[in-house]
Amino acid sequence: NAGVTQTPKFRVLKTGQSMTLLCAQDMNHEYMYWYRQDPGMGLRLIHYSVGEGTTAKGEVPDGYNVSRLKKQNFLLGLESAAPSQTSVYFCASRKTGGDGYTFGSGTRLTVV
């Protein structure tokens, strides 16, 4: 089925380690987003992209980097993980002119 696929689904990191979360969509959507979800805080936007080769900061970008080298992929990197980055990360995409997002199923990241 078409949609947004996130890998991995679960990960445990040690403080200071690095990792990359991959988001892939096969709907030819222009816009892609990375959110984090924390209890009592809803979803907060980390970074987003309005097209291939472009990225922009969201509400909580510190400690994260992103890349959009291909239209269908949006990568979220943590260079030096911290316990404060323990969260559930969601990727989403949206087509140009479209209103709603399509979300992936999430990545649960624990930093110890």
Add this chain to the structure above:
Amino acid sequence: GDSVTQMEGPVTLSEEAFLTINCTYTATGYPSLFWYVQYPGEGLQLLLKATKADDKGSNKGFEATYRKETTSFHLEKGSVQVSDSAVYFCALSIGPTGNQFYFGTGTSLTVIP
């Protein structure tokens, strides 16, 4: 700034009860309004939307009406089922490309048999 405020949870209802989850918004322009649902262990799914004042979005027995005069978009369902247990998020999008998207903090609903 633009924002969404939704009622605090958790909400616990008996099966077949009436559901209302309140959502109000603040926006400088004319937003589109959405309700998303998140089932346990899954991502958010679009439940319904409304793009202009007085529009009513509906899906799976849920309804919400875009009320500009009260800046509200309350979610209602006449008879909830156990399968409706989930977290519900109100959201708005605004801006020339709709790229500014704001979510509420979510309301957890548990329906008991």
